[in-house]
Amino acid sequence: MAAQFSQSPEKQASISSFFYRQITFKPAEVHGVSLQGKTAIVTGSNTGVGLETSRQLLALGLSKLILAVRDEDKGKAAAAKLSSDQSFTKGVVIEVWKLDLSVYESIVAFVERTKSLERIDNVILNAGIAPATNRLNEHTGHSETIQVNYLSTALLAILLLPVIKTKRAYQSQPSRITFVSSEVASWTSFKQRNESPLLTVFDKPGKIDMLDQMFVSKLLGQFFIYDLANIVPPSVALINSTSPATGYDSEFNREHDRTFVGAIAKTIIKLYGNKTSVGARIVTDAAVNHGDETHGGFLSFQRLVPMAPIIYTDEGRKVSEQLWKETIAELSFANVEEILKDIRN
Numbered sequence: 374m375a376a377q378f379s380q381s382p383e384k385q386a387s388i389s390s391f392f393y394r395q396i397t398f399k400p401a402e403v404h405g406v407s408l409q410g411k412t413a414i415v416t417g418s419n420t421g422v423g424l425e426t427s428r429q430l431l432a433l434g435l436s437k438l439i440l441a442v443r444d445e446d447k448g449k450a451a452a453a454k455l456s457s458d459q460s461f462t463k464g465v466v467i468e469v470w471k472l473d474l475s476v477y478e479s480i481v482a483f484v485e486r487t488k489s490l491e492r493i494d495n496v497i498l499n500a501g502i503a504p505a506t507n508r509l510n511e512h513t514g515h516s517e518t519i520q521v522n523y524l525s526t527a528l529l530a531i532l533l534l535p536v537i538k539t540k541r542a543y544q545s546q547p548s549r550i551t552f553v554s555s556e557v558a559s560w561t562s563f564k565q566r567n568e569s570p571l572l573t574v575f576d577k578p579g580k581i582d583m584l585d586q587m588f589v590s591k592l593l594g595q596f597f598i599y600d601l602a603n604i605v606p607p608s609v610a611l612i613n614s615t616s617p618a619t620g621y622d623s624e625f626n627r628e629h630d631r632t633f634v635g636a637i638a639k640t641i642i643k644l645y646g647n648k649t650s651v652g653a654r655i656v657t658d659a660a661v662n663h664g665d666e667t668h669g670g671f672l673s674f675q676r677l678v679p680m681a682p683i684i685y686t687d688e689g690r691k692v693s694e695q696l697w698k699e700t701i702a703e704l705s706f707a708n709v710e711e712i713l714k715d716i717r718n
Contacts, residue, residue, distance in 0.1 A: 382679035386559030395618055398674045400647070400654040406661045408435040412492050413660075416441040416472060416529070417500030419451040422553065422617045425653035426497060426660070427451075431461045433661065438465070439490075441472040441483065441500070474500055474525040475510055475517065481707065484532040492540050495660050496533060498526055499553040503587045509576060516575035518583070522590035524572075526552070527597050527700055530612075531709045534716050537610050547607060551660045552614040556673060558595045559681040561588035566683070566692050572699045595671065595680045596693045597700065602669025604717050613667040615659035617652030618674065 384390060413430050417423040418440040427438055438455070442448035448469035455467055470486060473479035487493060501522045508517040515524065530550060537548040562585070568574045575586065595614065602612045659672045671680045683689040701710050 378677070378679050380678065382559075382682035382685055385673075385679050386556075386682050388560060391556050394674050395647075400618075400651055400658070400675055402654055403429065403433065403657045403661060406433050408433045408494070408661065410436050411494040412437040412439070412490055413495035413497065414439040414441055414487070414493065415497045415499060416474075418442060419444065419447040421649050422620070422653050422656060423497070423499040424451050424454075425650045426499065426656045428455060428458070428650075429653055429657040430495070430660070431455060431458070431465060431467075433657075436465060437490075438467045439487075440467065440469045442469060443471075443473045443475075443500075445469055445471055472500070472529075474521045474529070476512055477525070477528065477706070480525060480529050480532065484529065484536060487533065487536050488539075490540070492543050493533070493537050493548050494544060494546075496530075496537075496548065496550045497553065497656065497660055498530060498550065499656070500526070501553065501590075503583075505583055507578065507581050507583060507586075509578065514576055515572065516586065518586050518590050519572065519575045519593070522587070523593040523597070524700065524703060526594065527601075528704050528707060528709070530601065531704070531712055532707060534605060534610065535712055538716065541609065547609060547611055549611045549613070549660060551656065552594060552598055552612075553617065553656060554594055554598070554614040554671060555588075555591045555616045556618075557588040558591040561585050561592055563589060563592060563683065565589070566688070569695060570699055571692070571695055572703065592681050592683075593696060595684060596689075596696050598671075599669055599680060599684055600693060600697055604713050607665045607668040609716060611665065611668055613659055613663070613670055613672060614680075615656055615672040617649070617655050618647060620647055620649040620652045 408430060413435055415423050415427045418427045419442045427440065431438060440448045440452055452467045452469050470483060471479065472483045502518060504518060509515065510517050510520040513520055541547060565571060565574045598612060598614050605612060655675055658675045663672065667677055670677050679685065
């Protein structure tokens with residue numbers, strides 16, 4: 374699969390290559406696309422990239438926006454900010470829906486609510502966390518980073534598929550699911566790759582490298598996206614992923630920013646990072662532009678590029694098989710295996 378790219382996965386993954394693109398490339402604003410009459414769901418949309426992406430979708434004429442947020446009060450404040458912009462299409466509907474990715478029941482309830490929507494044209498899975506300290510999820514016992522960034526996001530994507538499939542008859546084009554991933558998926562040493570079982574390795578309490586664990590969570594997500602797209606045809610849902618690159622005013626790393634090292638890093642990031650609104654252009658582009666060639670792929674700086682190098686190796690395929698098996702077992706309470714079989718057929 375890597376042969377289709379102009380640059381090898383290894384070269385694409387280099388940190389120096391990323392910083393060169395970060396400094397020299399300015400993401401283009403998205404124009405020439407009309408979202409009139411369409412509905413979009415954006416998770417983690419009360420701040421940062423999610424909020425700015427929502428703003429850009431509305432600027433393209435989006436008719437209905439669902440802000441999927443953990444904190445409804447913050448979501449309502451974000452909706453008020455968006456609604457105050459007089460440049461958006463009159464009559465646009467902005468709704469705030471509760472979605473707590475740390476609780477499986479919240480995800481199930483959210484998806485059940487989406488059945489009431491007439492259509493679902495775009496889903497942008499942006500919500501994620503980067504905690505500075507190791508925390509275990511009180512409901513599942515898993516690492517909170519792996520829980521939110523990987524397992525719960527995977528569950529949400531799978532549960533939305535049958536809902537999306539039923540809406541297809543009312544839409545001229547298939548729905549699009551865009552995962553907000555990151556280039557950092559390539560930067561982890563992924564020392565846990567040979568562990569079996571894999572997912573429970575991250576559940577151990579104690580001091581660990583939390584930044585690397587966030588990197589790993591993004592890598593697990595890339596494995597999942599790659600495999601999910603091999604099951605779900607783009608005629609049902611076009612599935613892709615992207616990265617907003619580095620934003621100096623993003624709140625994603627806010628816990629790390631409060632540490633001594635994080636504060637220094639934040640100062641340096643201001644020298645080369647983009648405003649969040651600029652980084653969001655990359656997400657908006659992935660969500661509304663590009664075709665089936667991006668199905669199961671990763672867009673970096675508005676260009677289709679390889680995912681993490683390990684994904685294309687024999688070792689990576691073994692890891693992927695084990696990860697998929699463990700993920701399906703973890704989410705079996707929601708009948709995800711049956712859902713995927715139905716989607717494939």
